[in-house]
Amino acid sequence: VIYVITPSKPGPTQKADLTRLASTLRQVPALHWIVIEDQPAPTALVAALLERSGMRNSYSHLAVQSEAVSAGPRYKTARGVEQRNLGIAHLRELVSAAAAAAAQLKRSPQRPGDQQGESETSAPEGVVYFADDDNTYDLRVFEEMRFTQHVSVWPVGIVGGLMYEGPVVDLATRRVVRWHVGWKKQRQFPIDMAGFAIHARNFINTPGELLSRSSPRGYLESHLLARFVRQLAQLEPKADLCSTILVWHTRTEAPDLSQEEAHPSDPLVEV
Amino acid sequence: VIYVITPSKPGPTQKADLTRLASTLRQVPALHWIVIEDQPAPTALVAALLERSGMRNSYSHLAVQSEAVSAGPRYKTARGVEQRNLGIAHLRELVSAAAAAAAQLKRSPQRPGDQQGESETSAPEGVVYFADDDNTYDLRVFEEMRFTQHVSVWPVGIVGGLMYEGPVVDLATRRVVRWHVGWKKQRQFPIDMAGFAIHARNFINTPGELLSRSSPRGYLESHLLARFVRQLAQLEPKADLCSTILVWHTRTEAPDLSQEEAHPSDPLVEV
Numbered sequence: 085v086i087y088v089i090t091p092s093k094p095g096p097t098q099k100a101d102l103t104r105l106a107s108t109l110r111q112v113p114a115l116h117w118i119v120i121e122d123q124p125a126p127t128a129l130v131a132a133l134l135e136r137s138g139m140r141n142s143y144s145h146l147a148v149q150s151e152a153v154s155a156g157p158r159y160k161t162a163r164g165v166e167q168r169n170l171g172i173a174h175l176r177e178l179v180s181a182a183a184a185a186a187a188q189l190k191r192s193p194q195r196p197g198d199q200q201g202e203s204e205t206s207a208p209e210g211v212v213y214f215a216d217d218d219n220t221y222d223l224r225v226f227e228e229m230r231f232t233q234h235v236s237v238w239p240v241g242i243v244g245g246l247m248y249e250g251p252v253v254d255l256a257t258r259r260v261v262r263w264h265v266g267w268k269k270q271r272q273f274p275i276d277m278a279g280f281a282i283h284a285r286n287f288i289n290t291p292g293e294l295l296s297r298s299s300p301r302g303y304l305e306s307h308l309l310a311r312f313v314r315q316l317a318q319l320e321p322k323a324d325l326c327s328t329i330l331v332w333h334t335r336t337e338a339p340d341l342s343q344e345e346a347h348p349s350d351p352l353v354e355v
Numbered sequence: 356v357i358y359v360i361t362p363s364k365p366g367p368t369q370k371a372d373l374t375r376l377a378s379t380l381r382q383v384p385a386l387h388w389i390v391i392e393d394q395p396a397p398t399a400l401v402a403a404l405l406e407r408s409g410m411r412n413s414y415s416h417l418a419v420q421s422e423a424v425s426a427g428p429r430y431k432t433a434r435g436v437e438q439r440n441l442g443i444a445h446l447r448e449l450v451s452a453a454a455a456a457a458a459q460l461k462r463s464p465q466r467p468g469d470q471q472g473e474s475e476t477s478a479p480e481g482v483v484y485f486a487d488d489d490n491t492y493d494l495r496v497f498e499e500m501r502f503t504q505h506v507s508v509w510p511v512g513i514v515g516g517l518m519y520e521g522p523v524v525d526l527a528t529r530r531v532v533r534w535h536v537g538w539k540k541q542r543q544f545p546i547d548m549a550g551f552a553i554h555a556r557n558f559i560n561t562p563g564e565l566l567s568r569s570s571p572r573g574y575l576e577s578h579l580l581a582r583f584v585r586q587l588a589q590l591e592p593k594a595d596l597c598s599t600i601l602v603w604h605t606r607t608e609a610p611d612l613s614q615e616e617a618h619p620s621d622p623l624v625e626v
């Protein structure tokens with residue numbers, strides 16, 4: 085199973101962004117979508133969208149409001165921190181429940197060839213991916229990440245002031261050896277959220293809040309990966325040894341709403 | 356059949372925009388996608404994307420470069436004019452060929468109950484929709500437009516300085532009676548390209564170039580609809596009598612590529 089964790093901020097393009105993301109994710113088999121709104125409570129807008137999305141029961145709908153940013157300008161602080169942390173807490177519950185259910189199945193006497201009382205739970209299964217609501221995903225990126233053993237990586241289009249940012253792979257050893265990156269090059273793992281997936285086991289074995297509000301913008305990913313990865317050689321390069329772009333860090337333009345004052349839209353129409 | 360006409364301009368987000376549009380359109384049954392690049396000739400990038408898209412043979416790939424804009428600033432002139440006109444010319448061929456094939460089937464002696472030599476061609480079938488590459492489409496909008504008799508209309512989210520622009524329907528008569536609009540209100544049909552569909556028959560019955568380079572920005576739609584519609588009452592309101600938003604005029608933010616000079620990306624990597 086691929087667990088996709090998506091923080092989602094309220095705003096005029098939220099429904100549009102989630103609509104096209106849902107339209108992509110609904111086509112991916114064995115995917116569970118965890119959507120965490122930046123709100124005090126889940127909204128009816130997102131609940132209805134998920135209900136209609138064709139994801140059937142393969143989603144969770146949560147909410148937590150971002151803490152007020154006390155110091156420094158907003159653009160310098162990381163986004164979606166509390167939301168992703170809540171998503172990770174929920175993911176741990178889902179993965180543990182699935183592992184317990186798998187162990188139960190193993191112990192069940194109805195099943196032939198079972199080894200009774202062998203273990204309380206099975207090994208955690210699944211892969212975790214953090215998918216922002218306004219990025220663009222080629223369906224193939226999910227088939228790449230599905231076979232992640234530990235931590236897999238691939239390039240991301242249109243990010244960090246470049247056409248793409250990404251791992252550079254040595255073709256002889258097939259290992260990541262450095263990074264193509266311009267912005268904040270001093271980061272240990274200079275990679276966008278959209279450029280890696282992590283085996284679910286890691287989130288079970290490493291408890292606590294894995295993302296911190298005090299990480300500066302651009303450092304969330306690096307700090308998270310540093311928990312699980314010591315050397316570049318541990319990274320599993322995907323997408324044709326990191327030579328194909330399968331995800332883009334697109335951003336939806338902030339809308340012009342300058343006519344609303346003179347010609348207010350019907351607030352009962354959900355946009 | 357729904358014929359979707361999409362002009363597409365080269366640029367750093369073109370592949371991302373077409374990727375997510377293809378991901379939506381591939382899920383719509385009985386849809387033929389006509390993509391017209393703003394280029395002297397079709398590119399390998401778009402050809403490969405369409406090939407992979409899962410649209411199978413239900414697409415056409417064309418190209419025509421926009422004329423240089425001689426007078427006035429670029430933002431004042433309409434976009435995608437030559438591309439949509441070429442798309443319409445191609446559409447006419449597709450529709451005529453389909454009508455001829457249907458007539459052929461009718462005349463065929465293998466088919467019981469046929470009336471031989473009745474007519475050279477069948478009536479043109481199909482509905483035409485102009486879908487820009489960076490808009491957001493709810494899959495339901497295609498099922499709404501599919502049953503267009505003449506010209507159907509519905510509201511569009513995030514456009515014209517408003518949360519949504521759209522037809523206002525009188526609930527007693529179920530007819531369009533006016534428009535909710537702020538920007539360029541004086542237009543006869545103040546509606547975005549994404550907010551209407553037209554029966555294919557109209558494009559066969561009205562020859563020539565239907566869009567003009569001399570239409571000011573925002574007037575392409577109005578001038579096109581004025582060819583086919585005399586009174587508001589002729590319009591067929593869709594999407595719950597124009598009360599539900601099923602399409603959004605989102606725009607993809609222009610990317611920051613400021614690091615490319617210092618850290619050039621590999622030009623062989625297609626983004």
Ligand SMILES: O=c1ccn([C@@H]2O[C@H](COP(=O)(O)OP(=O)(O)O)[C@@H](O)[C@H]2O)c(=O)[nH]1
Pocket residue numbers: 090091092093121122150163164167215216217218334335
């Ligand atoms: O205050 C915020 C800002 C952003 N987000 C979400 O966090 C993710 C990353 O935000 P954004 O796309 O604005 O970041 P950027 O494009 O700059 O990486 C998106 O899924 C947003 O919906 C959030 O939950 N709260």
Ligand SMILES: O=c1ccn([C@@H]2O[C@H](COP(=O)(O)OP(=O)(O)O)[C@@H](O)[C@H]2O)c(=O)[nH]1
Pocket residue numbers: 361362363364392393421434435438486487488489605606
């Ligand atoms: O010079 C241009 C500008 C735009 N387009 C295409 O025309 C449509 C409308 O353009 P755009 O999205 O920039 O317009 P807006 O969002 O302002 O309506 C899109 O599908 C573009 O890819 C084009 O073919 N040539």
Ligand SMILES: [Mn+2]
Pocket residue numbers: 216217218219333334335
């Ligand atoms: Mn984003």
Ligand SMILES: [Mn+2]
Pocket residue numbers: 487488489490604605606
């Ligand atoms: Mn557009």
